[in-house]
Amino acid sequence: MNYLAIHKQSQLIFKAITTSHTPTPDEHHEFHPVSTTVLNKYYKLKSKANRQGVLVNVGDLAAVSPSFLESLVDSKRRQ
DSSP: OEEEEEETTTOEEEEEEEOSSOOOOOSSEEEEEEOHHHHHHHHHHHHHHHHHTOOEEHHHHHHHOHHHHHHHHHHHHHO
């Protein structure tokens, strides 16, 4: 399964992870499962962001991926 590792305070996506088990969040990082389609959108945004020397923001990915936005909203409801 694919996960995006997100820094909680800044809401920046700092890497994508593919693993067979769910990564354990800590006080600084959370992990959101994503589909291959969302992951491809993330990589497209990341390639543009790398040219500017910045990381992709969660909001930027949510703006281009309604399914990612919905998964974020659902995960906040469960907390």
